[in-house]
Amino acid sequence: MSTGNPSxxxxxxxxxxxxxxxxxxxxxYRSLQKLLKTTPNGRTSVEKLxxxxxxxxxxxxxxxxxxxxxxCSSVSCSDHTLLHSQSExxxxxxxxxxxxxxxxxxxxxxxxxxxxxxxVMSKHFMGSPxxxxxxxxIGERLVxxxxxxxxxxxxxxxxxxxxxxxxxxxxxxxxxxxxxxxGLTNLxxxxxxxxxxxxLLHAPPFRNYFLSEGHNRxxxxxxxxxxxxxxxxxxxxxxxxFSGDRAPYSPAQFLYSWWQHSSNLxxxxxxxxxxxxxxxxxxxxxxESKSSNRNRDNGDxxxxxxxxxxxxxRSDVTCMTCGFTSTxxxxxxxxxxxxxxxxLSPKNTANKPIKPNENSSMSTLLGCLDLFTRQEKxxxxxxxxxxxxxxxRDSVKQMSIRRLPLVLCLHIKRFEHSPVRRMSRKIDRYLHxxxxxxxxxxxxxxxxxxxxxxxxxAFEGEESDISTEFEIFAVVTHAGTLESGHYVTYLRLSxxxxxxxxxxxxxxxxxxVRASQCYVMFYxxxxxxxxxxxxxxxxxxxxxxxxxxxIAGCC
Amino acid sequence: MRTSINRPPTPVAEEDEDxxxxxxxxxxxxxxxxxxxxxxxxxxxxxxxxxxxRDEMKALCRAFARKKGRNNVTVDDLVQVITPKGRASVPDSxxxxxxxxxxxxxxxxxx
Numbered sequence: 001m002s003t004g005n006p007s008x009x010x011x012x013x014x015x016x017x018x019x020x021x022x023x024x025x026x027x028x029y030r031s032l033q034k035l036l037k038t039t040p041n042g043r044t045s046v047e048k049l050x051x052x053x054x055x056x057x058x059x060x061x062x063x064x065x066x067x068x069x070x071x072c073s074s075v076s077c078s079d080h081t082l083l084h085s086q087s088e089x090x091x092x093x094x095x096x097x098x099x100x101x102x103x104x105x106x107x108x109x110x111x112x113x114x115x116x117x118x119x120v121m122s123k124h125f126m127g128s129p130x131x132x133x134x135x136x137x138i139g140e141r142l143v144x145x146x147x148x149x150x151x152x153x154x155x156x157x158x159x160x161x162x163x164x165x166x167x168x169x170x171x172x173x174x175x176x177x178x179x180x181x182x183g184l185t186n187l188x189x190x191x192x193x194x195x196x197x198x199x200l201l202h203a204p205p206f207r208n209y210f211l212s213e214g215h216n217r218x219x220x221x222x223x224x225x226x227x228x229x230x231x232x233x234x235x236x237x238x239x240x241x242f243s244g245d246r247a248p249y250s251p252a253q254f255l256y257s258w259w260q261h262s263s264n265l266x267x268x269x270x271x272x273x274x275x276x277x278x279x280x281x282x283x284x285x286x287x288e289s290k291s292s293n294r295n296r297d298n299g300d301x302x303x304x305x306x307x308x309x310x311x312x313x314r315s316d317v318t319c320m321t322c323g324f325t326s327t328x329x330x331x332x333x334x335x336x337x338x339x340x341x342x343x344l345s346p347k348n349t350a351n352k353p354i355k356p357n358e359n360s361s362m363s364t365l366l367g368c369l370d371l372f373t374r375q376e377k378x379x380x381x382x383x384x385x386x387x388x389x390x391x392x393r394d395s396v397k398q399m400s401i402r403r404l405p406l407v408l409c410l411h412i413k414r415f416e417h418s419p420v421r422r423m424s425r426k427i428d429r430y431l432h433x434x435x436x437x438x439x440x441x442x443x444x445x446x447x448x449x450x451x452x453x454x455x456x457x458a459f460e461g462e463e464s465d466i467s468t469e470f471e472i473f474a475v476v477t478h479a480g481t482l483e484s485g486h487y488v489t490y491l492r493l494s495x496x497x498x499x500x501x502x503x504x505x506x507x508x509x510x511x512x513v514r515a516s517q518c519y520v521m522f523y524x525x526x527x528x529x530x531x532x533x534x535x536x537x538x539x540x541x542x543x544x545x546x547x548x549x550x551i552a553g554c555c
Numbered sequence: 556m557r558t559s560i561n562r563p564p565t566p567v568a569e570e571d572e573d574x575x576x577x578x579x580x581x582x583x584x585x586x587x588x589x590x591x592x593x594x595x596x597x598x599x600x601x602x603x604x605x606x607x608x609r610d611e612m613k614a615l616c617r618a619f620a621r622k623k624g625r626n627n628v629t630v631d632d633l634v635q636v637i638t639p640k641g642r643a644s645v646p647d648s649x650x651x652x653x654x655x656x657x658x659x660x661x662x663x664x665x666x
Contacts, residue, residue: 109629
């Protein structure tokens with residue numbers, strides 16, 4: 001299975017299509033446009049012919065696929081297209097009437113031409129005269145936004161400073177485990193905090209920022225009035241954890257600062273790890289954006305939290321009556337996914353025995369992402385106002401990812417609320433997740449393109465500089481109920497997995513990680529992951545490779 | 556105005572004036588003209604996607620293309636290979652639902 005295919009390619013046209021283009025250019029496509037009929041759900045067909053029921057010129061048949069010759073407008077069924085091209089010289093290119101797709105009568109195969117698809121697509125977007133600012137469906141209002149491009153990535157990946165740190169080996173280190181592996185003591189039901197901190201400590205761009213003095217402590221002390229600064233405390237944790245000292249560390253100062261920031265969560269009660277993650281990012285953002293003028297002209301925040309975790313989600317709402325699509329963009333620092341409790345049960349597909357090894361009933365991360373980006377029919381009680389029709393209509397909503405962050409945080413919504421019983425409960429269902437993740441199918445460009453069927457269509461402002469391949473580096477897992485449970489983080493450093501259970505860190509194998517109940521997963525762009533591993537590879541990996549070899553003692 | 560005497564006569568589809576439209580043709584015409592055919596097609600698409608039939612067909616196509624080699628497969632090949640399998644694996648419930656819809660339509664169209 002080839003993974004090297006980009007999301008769309010321009011296939012080489014066959015000789016006959018090339019000849020046709022040379023001779024007729026785009027004039028045939030343009031006159032065809034008048035005959036095209038579009039539907040709100042993205043389908044295109046050739047209609048407005050002389051008869052409602054097109055029939056084959058040779059056999060009068062009306063069933064099966066029918067093809068409309070681009071030169072003489074005659075209709076042939078699939079049995080007689082070859083005949084047509086043989087009897088009329090040069091009448092090689094035709095259009096599938098039902099699907100508006102190009103067909104070469106001589107090659108007896110479907111052919112592709114971006115110009116043709118462009119003509120088809122513009123027919124779709126022609127019918128919204130009321131949108132004076134131009135169609136949002138094709139155009140990108142926010143094309144001017146400067147993307148989180150490669151320059152920023154290089155900045156964060158400047159490892160010269162952190163390489164120095166690596167070469168200075170601390171003689172106190174009891175073992176040759178990777179740098180930055182240190183237990184965090186539980187300060188009273190704070191496993192939610194420890195688990196997320198472990199993930200943050202090893203998010204490559206985040207780690208590099210703090211280890212290379214990205215947060216200037218001197219400048220910070222002078223500026224801050226109340227002497228409470230979340231980034232400073234995080235900086236302390238980084239220094240402590242990467243110092244080489246392996247004894248468990250107590251992030252007490254950080255906990256205190258965080259309580260000050262999120263006073264509504266300040267207690268010894270158990271908290272939600274994802275909620276904590278969001279509030280920490282918020283705390284960092286608050287502090288960093290105040291201290292310096294860290295906003296670009298286009299509104300992109302430059303604080304480290306947003307630089308690393310912020311992406312852009314796109315939401316399309318399509319009117320089912322006229323097809324007009326309204327698009328909005330929202331920044332996000334994570335994506336919360338519903339579990340895909342698979343509807344597909346083998347007994348639905350007729351008369352087949354249920355295969356024992358069919359994984360159709362297992363939830364997968366890709367299934368959740370599919371669910372997140374699927375076209376969702378909004379109920380008739382949720383009719384949205386369509387600008388084109390100027391009234392409330394049945395609509396379809398679809399989410400997609402416009403811009404991927406450097407570190408992708410995926411949160412699984414493992415709880416469900418029953419409004420009837422007014423109870424919430426946790427969903428323990430096992431979720432399979434991959435270690436390598438390609439986000440291409442969930443990008444806005446892929447999702448929007450697929451909406452219109454089999455088209456080659458350049459998506460304006462398409463990202464080509466940020467890669468879509470991600471590698472997992474941390475999984476926060478949960479065991480227990482909604483009210484009471486325990487969080488454990490698994491870290492992946494230099495392709496070795498470590499279990500971080502508060503103060504105890506142990507080497508574990510892949511199987512244990514795969515079998516765990518994932519709650520929040522952290523993926524980093526593949527290029528950054530491999531660079532990060534290079535740093536750590538300066539140190540020899542544990543020679544014994546024992547499983548369950550504890551690094552930290554008990555507290 | 557000059558006309559070319561050597562030009563072959565324009566081919567015309569044989570018009571059989573005794574040709575009575577078959578029942579199938581009549582129904583087809585009524586379905587299309589009333590727009591019911593379009594609605595039935597949409598319903599069928601929805602049902603076939605829901606029950607996983609389309610994904611099955613996709614998988615079959617992929618397997619076939621992989622076996623023959625990507626560049627040796629045409630759409631016509633795929634259609635020929637898939638059609639019998641596709642027809643056979645449509646769930647009975649889907650067939651029943653669509654038949655019911657067609658019956659209702661026919662009753663209302665008084666054929």
